[in-house]
Amino acid sequence: MSNTIVATDFNFPGQKKVYHGKVREVYTLENDILLMVSTDRLSAFDVVMPKGIPYKGQILNQIATKMMKDTEDLVPNWLTAVPDPNVAIGVACDPFKVEMVIRGYMSGHAAREYKAGKRILCGVAMPEGMKENDKFPEPIITPATKAEMGDHDEDISREDIIARGIVSENDYLQLEDYTRKLFQRGSEIASKRGLILVDTKYEFGKTKEGKIVLIDEIHTPDSSRYFYAEGYSERQQKGEAQKQLSKEFVRQWLIQNGFQGLEGQKVPTMSDEYIETVSERYIELYENITGEKFMKADVSNIHIRIEKNVLSYLK
Template sequence: MSNKTITDTNYTFPGQTHVYKGKVREVYSLDNDLLVMIATDRLSAFDVVMPKGIPYKGQILNQIATKMMRDTEDLVPNWLAATPDPNVAVGKKCDPFKVEMVIRGYMSGHAAREYKAGKRMLCGVPLPEGMKENDKFPQPIITPATKAEMGDHDEDISKEDILKRGIVSAEDYAVLEDYTRKLFQRGSEIAAERGLILVDTKYEFGKTADGEIVLIDEIHTPDSSRYFYADGYAERQEKGEAQKQLSKEFVRQWLISNGFQGLEGQTLPEMTDAYIETVSERYIELYENITGEPFVKADLSDIDKRIETNVLNYLNA
C-alpha cells in the first residue's frame, strides 16, 4: 500500500531556494517569488503524524482548498496561481502573519471545552450565559490563535494582545477581521447549499512583495474546519445528542478509544491496512459532501514521478 501514498517528497525544482516540511504539507520556495505547495498523504492528529499515509488524502485537501479559493476570490484575494497536479498548488510567495484567524459560528470543540471549564471569555470575546455545546452563537466570534514559541501548539490570543504586542498592525488587523467574516459568510452559504453547517474554521493570511494582504494556506477543508450535517441538527440539539460531524474528528475519536491522545508515554495504536482504507473512504465522502461533486481518483501508480513531471511542465511553460 505504501507506494499508493505520498508521505515524503525530495524534489529539486529549477531555481529552488528553500524547502519547508510541515505536518502534512511540503513547501518549495523558488527564486522567482513562487511557492510550490505539495499536499502529502500524511495524517496528523493531536500534533502527531501517523506512521502511514492515507490514499488520496493530499489530493482531497488540495482540491477542496483550490475549489474554495476559486469560489471566494471575488471577495478576498488569495495566493493561488495554478494547480498543475492534483496534489500541488503553485502561488505567490507571501510573508505570513503570525496569527491564525479562527472564527466560530457555534459553541464547539475548543470553545465548548473552555466554556464547560467555567470560562465566559475566549480570546477577549465575552461568551453568553446558558449555552449548550454545539449551540449557535448569536453572531460568529473571532478567536485568534498564535503559534507558541516552543512546540507546535496554537495558543489563544485576544485582539488587544495582538495589537499591544505589535504582532499585527491595527490597520492590517482590520483587514484580516473583515476578510475573515466575509470568507466565513461565503463558506457558510456554500455549506448550506450542500446540506451542511460550517461550524468553525481558521484562515491564514500573508502579505505579497507589493504589500497586498492575501489568503494563504488551505480553506474550508475538513482538516481546518468543522462541519455538521444540517439535517437533524435542531433535533439533536433539543435532545442533547452529539452532532453528526464532517471533519477529521472521527480519527481523533478512534485514537482516543484506543488509548492515545498524544500524551507522554502513550503508544500509537496500529493502523491496519483495512482501517487506513476506511479513513481514505471517509475522506472521499468528505470531499463529495463539501464540494457537491464526485471525487475523481488520480493515478497512484507512481505519485512521486507524476507530481515531478506535472510541476516541471508547468514551470517550464
C-alpha cells in the same frame, strides 16, 4: 493498499529552500514562486501519524483550491495554478503569525473551555446558558498564535496581538474583515450542500508589494468542522451528539485507543483496513463539501507524476 505520498525530496528549477510542515511540503522557488505539495500525512493532536491516508493530499488540495476560486471575488489569495492534483502554485508571501479562527457554533475547543467554566475566549465573551453545539448569536473570532513545529497553537486576544506587535492594528482589522467575509461565503456554500460550517481557520500573508492575501488551505475537513444540517435542531433538543463532517472521527478513534498527544503516550497502530476506512471517509467529505464526484488520480508513482506535471508547468 494504494500508494501514498508521505515525504518529498524534489529539486525543482530555481529552488531556493523547502519547508516540511505537518501535512504540506512548501518549496520556495526564484521569482517569488511558492509551490505547495499536499502529502497524504495525517496529523491529529499536533502529531503526525506513522502511515499515510490514500488520496488525502489530493482531497485537501482540491477542496482548498476550489474554495479559493469560489471566494477570490471577496478576498485576494496567493494561488496562481494547480498543475497536479496534489500541488498548488502561487505567490510567495510573508505569513502573519496568527491563525484567524472563527466559530459560528460552540463546539470543540470553545465547548471544552465553556464546560471548564470559562466565559471569555480570546478576549471575546460567550453568552451564559449555552450548551455544546449551540449557535452563537454572531460568529466569534478567536485567534491563535502560529506554533513552531511540535508546539501547540495558543489562544490570544485581538488586544494582545496588537499590543505585542504581532500584527499592526490596521492589518489586523483587515484580517478580521476578510475572515468574516470568508466565513459568510463558506457558510452559504455549505448550506447549499446540506451542511453547516461550524468553525474554521484562515491564514493570511503579505506579498512583497504589501497586499494581504489568503494562503494555505480553506474550508477543508482538516481546517474546518461541518455538521449535517438535516436533524441538527432535533439532535440539539435531545442533547445528542451532532453528525459531523471533519477529521474528528480520527481524533475519537485515537482517544478510544488511549492517545491524545500527551507526553509518554504511544500512537496506536492503524491497520491497513482502518486506513482504508479513513480514506473512504475523506472521499465522502470531499463529495459532500464540493458537491462533485471524487476522481482518483493515478497513484502508480505519485512522485514521478508530480515532478512531470510541475516541470511541464514551470517551462
